[in-house]
Amino acid sequence: MQIGIPAETVAGETRVAATPETVKKLTASGHTVVIERGAGVRAAYIDSAYEQVGATLTDNAYTGSKIILKVRAPSGDEIKQLEANSIIVATFDPYRNPELDAFAAQQVSAFALELLPRTLSRAQNMDVLSSQANLAGYKSVLLAANEYQRMFPMLMTAAGTVKPARVVIMGVGVAGLQAIATAKRLGAIVEATDLRPTAKEQVESLGGKWLDVPMSDEEKARAAEAAKSGYGWQPGEQYIKDQAAIVDKAVSNADIVITTALIPGRNAPRLINATTVAKMKPGSVILDMAVETGGNVEGSQVGETVVTANGVKILGIPNIPATLATEASALYARNVLNFVETLFDKEKNLVLSQDDEIQKALLVTHGGQVLLKRG
Numbered sequence: 001m002q003i004g005i006p007a008e009t010v011a012g013e014t015r016v017a018a019t020p021e022t023v024k025k026l027t028a029s030g031h032t033v034v035i036e037r038g039a040g041v042r043a044a045y046i047d048s049a050y051e052q053v054g055a056t057l058t059d060n061a062y063t064g065s066k067i068i069l070k071v072r073a074p075s076g077d078e079i080k081q082l083e084a085n086s087i088i089v090a091t092f093d094p095y096r097n098p099e100l101d102a103f104a105a106q107q108v109s110a111f112a113l114e115l116l117p118r119t120l121s122r123a124q125n126m127d128v129l130s131s132q133a134n135l136a137g138y139k140s141v142l143l144a145a146n147e148y149q150r151m152f153p154m155l156m157t158a159a160g161t162v163k164p165a166r167v168v169i170m171g172v173g174v175a176g177l178q179a180i181a182t183a184k185r186l187g188a189i190v191e192a193t194d195l196r197p198t199a200k201e202q203v204e205s206l207g208g209k210w211l212d213v214p215m216s217d218e219e220k221a222r223a224a225e226a227a228k229s230g231y232g233w234q235p236g237e238q239y240i241k242d243q244a245a246i247v248d249k250a251v252s253n254a255d256i257v258i259t260t261a262l263i264p265g266r267n268a269p270r271l272i273n274a275t276t277v278a279k280m281k282p283g284s285v286i287l288d289m290a291v292e293t294g295g296n297v298e299g300s301q302v303g304e305t306v307v308t309a310n311g312v313k314i315l316g317i318p319n320i321p322a323t324l325a326t327e328a329s330a331l332y333a334r335n336v337l338n339f340v341e342t343l344f345d346k347e348k349n350l351v352l353s354q355d356d357e358i359q360k361a362l363l364v365t366h367g368g369q370v371l372l373k374r375g
Contacts, residue, residue, distance in 0.1 A: 001350065002032045004065030007039040010072045012318065014042035014325035015332060017069040020049045022333040027054035030348060036061045043325035069336055075099055082108050089113065089336055091128060094364050094372050095265035104365040109352060111362040123358055126339040130174045131331035136289060136320040137178030144256045144287045145186065147313050153187025164189050168250050170271050170296065171260035172199040175289060179258050180208045191250050195235060197223050211250055213243045252279040257286040259296035267294035274298045282311030291316035
């Protein structure tokens with residue numbers, strides 16, 4: 001079967017959906033792999049590296065390809081290039097994507113990788129959200145440190161003592177945990193908060209301080225139930241007020257704040273308002289990792305560094321994994337390969353089945369219909 005790897009067209013997207021490592025495995029399984037010239041160059045994967053493992057270079061990877069692998073879903077005229085009844089595996093931002101009907105009209109079976117059920121153990125090696133968030137959490141600390149005009153670690157010098165930076169991480173998922181670990185390695189004092197009480201042990205195991213918010217027994221039960229899905233819970237009014245007070249105090253005293261909170265299919269929750277930002281010290285830095293989906297921080301802007309009246313920098317850096325394109329592509333491509341392998345049976349026959357819990361969860365268009373429930 002021919003598998004096509006087009007170049008990414010979204011501005012700033014430097015990743016590629018297949019690397020020489022994964023292409024070699026695909027060709028070893030009997031597939032023909034065609035890759036658009038230059039598709040991997042921005043991730044440091046040159047054309048000759050793909051040729052050496054059996055890929056064919058092309059000017060159009062869509063032509064004749066039964067399966068298309070991408071980082072970002074095709075859009076506009078790209079969709080029209082998809083072969084009828086072909087398969088596209090990519091990230092779609094499906095709840096916000098206005099072009100799902102176009103995929104359905106093209107009779108395309110579209111798999112949105114970010115819909116992967118994270119509670120399934122057999123799906124862990126396909127989890128693109130986790131693999132990319134891990135890298136983003138690491139790089140977010142470095143990006144914030146680059147803007148911060150002081151040092152992270154404490155130093156004792158003849159000229160005086162350098163105080164350690166105080167870092168607050170809001171949202172302790174995969175990205176948040178990696179951010180905690182990275183900030184600690186750089187020598188900062190780290191505090192963290194999350195809606196999931198179970199995150200406390202993880203934070204403390206990495207050397208961070210847990211910003212504890214009092215919870216009733218009912219709230220603890222609801223939070224524990226929500227944690228089974230891998231996501232946060234919807235807190236009550238009193239909890240929100242208590243959390244806001246604790247967060248306001250911690251953020252006001254912080255030198256670096258990194259927010260990571262995302263809710264699938266919805267705008268990012270607002271965690272920091274302008275009133276709190278106004279209390280921060282001049283030179284403090286906030287990095288809003290959720291800026292592309294509405295932002296956790298009031299005033300953050302996609303692709304911009306906003307400097308407030310009191311001298312606080314708010315970084316709205318989009319697509320942070322793309323700043324680590326080589327490693328991000330390597331992990332993403334392995335996730336994709338692991339998923340693609342599930343589409344074939346032992347006899348190497350393509351099998352699309354909505355009885356398969358992973359395929360069913362990821363399939364957003366099929367048979368001329370949009371399967372995703374929106375709204």
